[in-house]
Amino acid sequence: MKTGNDVLRKGMFILLLAVPLASQASVVDEQLVSYQASGAGSFSAQKGEQLWRQEVVSEKDGHARSCTTCHGNDLRSAGKHAKTGKTIEPLSPAVNVERLSSAKKIRKWFKRNCKWTWGRECTSQEKGDLLSFIRQQ
Amino acid sequence: MDNRKSKTWSIVLTMGFTLGLVGISGMVLSDDDDYEDNDQWSQSRLDVAPVDNAFYKDECGSCHFPYQPGLLPARSWQRLMDGLEDHFAENAELEAADAEQLTIYLTENAADTSDYKRSRGISRSLAKNDAPLRISTTRYFKRKHHELPDRVVKDNPDVRSFSNCELCHTRAAQGSYNEHQVKIPGYADWDD
Numbered sequence: 211m212k213t214g215n216d217v218l219r220k221g222m223f224i225l226l227l228a229v230p231l232a233s234q235a236s237v238v239d240e241q242l243v244s245y246q247a248s249g250a251g252s253f254s255a256q257k258g259e260q261l262w263r264q265e266v267v268s269e270k271d272g273h274a275r276s277c278t279t280c281h282g283n284d285l286r287s288a289g290k291h292a293k294t295g296k297t298i299e300p301l302s303p304a305v306n307v308e309r310l311s312s313a314k315k316i317r318k319w320f321k322r323n324c325k326w327t328w329g330r331e332c333t334s335q336e337k338g339d340l341l342s343f344i345r346q347q
Numbered sequence: 348m349d350n351r352k353s354k355t356w357s358i359v360l361t362m363g364f365t366l367g368l369v370g371i372s373g374m375v376l377s378d379d380d381d382y383e384d385n386d387q388w389s390q391s392r393l394d395v396a397p398v399d400n401a402f403y404k405d406e407c408g409s410c411h412f413p414y415q416p417g418l419l420p421a422r423s424w425q426r427l428m429d430g431l432e433d434h435f436a437e438n439a440e441l442e443a444a445d446a447e448q449l450t451i452y453l454t455e456n457a458a459d460t461s462d463y464k465r466s467r468g469i470s471r472s473l474a475k476n477d478a479p480l481r482i483s484t485t486r487y488f489k490r491k492h493h494e495l496p497d498r499v500v501k502d503n504p505d506v507r508s509f510s511n512c513e514l515c516h517t518r519a520a521q522g523s524y525n526e527h528q529v530k531i532p533g534y535a536d537w538d539d
Contacts, residue, residue, distance in 0.1 A: 270436065293437065294411060295507060314442075322438040 234303050234310045238345050241316055245334035253335075258343025261336055266328045275327045277340075285347035302347040310345060394465040397522035400452050406445065410437075412513050414482060415522055416456035417466035422478040424453035435480075465524060483509040505532035 242253060265274040280298055281289040286305050289298035303309040310316065320340075324332035332340070395417040398404055407413050416424065428450040431439045441449070458466040465487075472487035473479070482488055492500075492509065500506050506514050513519040518528045531537045 291410075294510075296410065318441070322440055325432075325440075326438045 234307070234345070237313050237316070238310050238341055241313060241341060242338050245338040248334045250334040250338050253338040253342040255339070255342040255346050258339035258341070261340055262343055264328075269329060277323070277327060279327070285344065301344055303345060304347065310341070316341070393463065393522040394524045395463045395522045396456060396461055396466070397520070402445075403449055403452055406441065406449060410439070412511060412519065414512070416453045417458050417461040417463055417522075418469060418482045419457060419479070419485075420459040420470055420473060421454040421457035422459075422476075423480060424457055425450065426478045427480050428453065430480075463522075481510075499531055499534055499537065503531070503533055 245253075262277045265276045267273070268275050275292075279292050281301055285302040286300050288300055290296070291298055299308075300306045301309055303311075320332055320337055324330065324336075395415040398408075398413050398415055404413050419427075427434075428446055431441060431446065454460075458470045461467070461470075469482070469485050469487045472485050472490070479485055483492075488509075500509055500515075512524075515529050515531045516524050517530055518525070529537075
């Protein structure tokens with residue numbers, strides 16, 4: 211038999227889970243809107259996944275680099291920094307609620323990591339596609 | 348009366364002399380910090396001021412060990428912060444206001460403005476205009492680590508680099524680099 215208490219507890223649980231997810235959603239949505247404001251079209255998670263795996267040979271060391279070089283193929287698992295060996299916590303917001311929860315961090319890491327991985331900044335279109343992919347993982 | 352007076356003087360002088368000796372021997376010992384480590388009195392004293400800036404810990408420590416500002420002189424930190432786009436072959440760019448805030452923290456607490464013993468040691472080991480970016484290239488650091496062969500650090504898969512202070516110095520995060528607190532992964536019995 212379900213008591214009122216159980217229902218309340220369950221409700222609270224869902225609510226606690228929903229709050230960080232909701233804030234992630236609004237942060238990501240705001241980013242997407244701003245990318246479109248700067249010229250991007252509609253976004254595709256599928257395109258984002260292709261970009262995620264897209265390799266570019268580094269002018270600096272001659273090795274191919276992609277997002278997976280450090281983040282790995284499975285966004286729900288931890289990655290490993292290619293150089294320092296330091297663990298990189300999973301990027302998937304489903305298993306790591308801190309991910310995609312700060313616009314400032316999204317900006318910071320896109321800037322750094324696009325430059326390191328592809329040798330240039332990402333376009334608004336690319337960022338939107340990538341975010342659309344990452345948020346679904 | 349005169350006799351008494353000179354006796355008192357000789358006691359005072361002896362005491363003064365003894366205190367002086369203690370003082371001098373303390374200075375001599377503290378000049379080489381590894382002797383000082385054996386001294387109970389100074390054991391509680393930290394080697395470098397610990398990091399007390401949450402923003403620094405978060406921004407820099409999310410990628411690597413947050414090195415205490417007291418491990419390099421201000422001119423090094425300035426040079427390092429001016430080159431974040433190529434930060435040891437990584438891109439570590441920050442928004443201008445954030446970079447500025449961190450530069451202030453680093454330079455104000457740098458080795459050449461600190462009187463913690465390792466900070467003083469590092470500072471003293473550098474030429475006046477020398478602004479190294481790596482702590483491990485300072486003469487002081489090299490002197491302290493010269494006995495370590497490559498297999499123990501560079502070629503040790505669990506250490507890989509001298510930049511990973513905290514992997515061997517178990518209390519590095521607290522600002523303590525005492526050699527008795529060193530535990531090298533894979534070399535449990537290492538003793539130098």
